[in-house]
Amino acid sequence: MELINTKDVARKNGLQCVTFHLGDEIYGIDMRYLQEIIRVPDVVKVPGTPSYIRGLANLRGTILPIVDCRLRLGLKRNEDTEASRVIVLTAGNKKLGYVVDQVVGVISIHEKEIEKGSGSETAADFVEGIAKIEKGKKLIMLLDAKKLLNFRDGETIKEEVEVSKNNIIDIVQESEKKNTDANGEQLEMISFKIGEEEYGIEVGSVQEIVRFSGEVSEVPNTPPYVLGVISLRNKVLPIVSLRRLFNMEECSFDERSRIVVTSISENGFTYAVGLKVDLVLEVLRIDKVAVTPVPPLLKTKDSEEISGICKLNEGSRLVYILDPKKLFSYRLRESADILRAQGGDEEMKVVDTKDEEEQLVTFLVDGIECAFSIEDVREIIRPTEIIAVPKAPDFVEGVINLRGTIVPVIDLRKKFGLKEKNRDDRNRIVIVEISGRHTGLIVDSVKEVVKIGHSQIEDAPEILMDEIDQRFIKGIAKFDETNRMIILLSVEEVLSGKEKKELMAIEEADN
CATH class of the missing domain: 2.40.50.180 (CheA-289, Domain 4)
Structure with missing residues (x-):
């Protein structure tokens, strides 16, 4: 099982791969990079991400990005079934979950059975070889785990002290259903x-x-x-x-x-x-x-x-x-x-007495729970008359008069490229300061004010940093007991530098 073996043993006993279906094709990944296999979890969507990133899952207190393997390889989207699983890959400090149609099992592939090459054009960037087994009757597309984990050219794996679960039982049980x-x-x-x-x-x-x-x-x-x-x-x-x-x-x-x-x-x-x-x-x-x-x-x-x-x-x-x-x-x-x-059920809990708390104002945008630090929120108001501004960016709804101050209003659904919907009495406008200017942000609803320790806030997963300009995401707040996760937004980074200038132009025109 190459996940937990040395390279010398790998050469001696062949390449150990976990194999799975995407449609009619069989794919394989080096077991060295496998942490575990889980059922498809509920995810928290992240605004502004590519379609193949389904969102974030809370895996026993660890934030795990979930990727649709079909879409990542350029294949047609397919609905999940009872057989769908998430293959959790890890190396160094990187960890990603890939949704596959069905796990087949674990096999050993000898070097002579592997031909260098690629599969379809869409998957060519990720396929490092094709294994011909059973005297060439069965083909297995071997995927490059490093590329799936978003390792850049020349980037090396930094081994860290870690405790990683390898759910061997799940692999065998999945393959046993059909074998x-x-x-x-x-x-x-x-x-x-x-x-x-x-x-x-x-x-x-x-x-x-x-x-x-x-x-x-x-x-x-x-x-x-x-x-x-x-x-x-x-x-x-x-x-x-x-x-x-x-x-x-x-x-x-x-x-x-x-x-x-x-x-x-x-x-x-x-x-x-x-x-x-x-x-x-x-x-x-x-x-x-x-x-x-x-x-x-x-x-x-x-x-x-x-x-x-x-x-x-x-x-x-x-x-x-x-x-x-x-x-x-x-x-x-x-x-x-x-x-x-x-070895009983007793838990060893470590309490950090220096763990400072932060208050967050949480709200929903297209079902995504987000939050601002309470220090960044000036006030929250019900929707009022919004006056359209000619030639304004698409995400700018217009301006409102807030006690004599002209405040530009931004629809966060439009800003994040989410599906638009008619507003109702649950919508709110969150007033914040962006570059020293009051700005209104339309959200679907405001949930609550919560306190959370700084130790419960993690940096955004690296794949988000690679795939989107995610400076607007300050971190991910996680609640281990409920698997709840909140995307903590940076008020100053919600708009890019260019968008801030466009917003300033609107205010100058109104003045």
């Missing part, structure tokens, strides 16, 4: 290495795979194979070293180390435990008849967690299948209470 072996039952496993030996755990027992290189907090009075605990998305996760458990020399975390998070259920308790492994290899799908029992001679008290041996490549590759339930029933019985206590 059932007619000859018998199949076994899906996550394979990994401990030392020189290869092990596997059934996908159903794996919650996620975590890349982690931070500090592990030690827990007093625990056996040596319990390394300690980490905070995983604000929850406590105990970490067990399989090297120590198997009486092998311990090694430190490196760029290849991973934590395989398993869920253990016993005696009415369910708790998660992270198993530290040296290297995760791939997702294996094999016939159960290929699994042989452990020979009686090898069965000992210290090996009861091995439920079977899988022979691959005509017996030259052996994978020992671990049963987490037996692992915890025998080898970790003495630590079960400790692990349950450390």
Whole structure:
């Protein structure tokens, strides 16, 4: 599974790709860049963005731009179905979600099966090769993940310390719907290495795979194979070293180390435990008849967690299948209470006492929730008579007389290129100052005044910076508990320099 493997292993075992449908064509993306696969979420639209950017989603507290893969590749738009999914790609500090028609599965492609070239003219910028598999009967368009992530020419990936979820279970389940072996039952496993030996755990027992290189907090009075605990998305996760458990020399975390998070259920308790492994290899799908029992001679008290041996490549590759339930029933019985206590639902919350709050005036524009800082808002009024101004820009509705002051009025729907609609009694005019001059901004409705900590406001995602002149977006305010997101606008940047001059010309003409 190349997302969590080294380049050397990639060359040895072939390119691991997650494959998916867009119409009748099959596309593939290098697993190195896959974080997870999710259902199509609700999004918050961003004004002024290209049609292929659907909007922003709140993914467990992280702001995730959602892109329509069809439109990004220049294909025809299609309605989402029950099979539609979002493939979340990540590298360095970039993260994007691409909506695809249907996930097929994970496959290994050998270098000799790949031809350099491109697909259709519209997708040529993103296709880096074509894989011919099954003796050339099936074609897979291989997409360049770096280009999908908006990496510029010459830009390198900066690896950061991160905790990333790789929803392997979802991948396998999606492909399993259409790829059932007619000859018998199949076994899906996550394979990994401990030392020189290869092990596997059934996908159903794996919650996620975590890349982690931070500090592990030690827990007093625990056996040596319990390394300690980490905070995983604000929850406590105990970490067990399989090297120590198997009486092998311990090694430190490196760029290849991973934590395989398993869920253990016993005696009415369910708790998660992270198993530290040296290297995760791939997702294996094999016939159960290929699994042989452990020979009686090898069965000992210290090996009861091995439920079977899988022979691959005509017996030259052996994978020992671990049963987490037996692992915890025998080898970790003495630590079960400790692990349950450390791995419960308790959350580790960090409170920043210096986190200053900001008050925002929130409002709707074509269903998009936006906000200005309350300091930028002079007043909010109901719509009044607007006098049209000849030769004014399209987004300028005209001017109003506000207690003897002539105030130009801008329709934010028109300014952001959104669909126009007839005004009703919910419309309001928000009076702000732009370049020292009072200006009215027509919005669909004003919602409320909210307080939010500065730590809850993030910069606009990089793809928005690349695709639009988004200086008018100061940031994205997120509310983790409700998945609510608000686009925080900059009053001074709502208009470009040229538009400000045009607005000044209107005022001078009126004066």
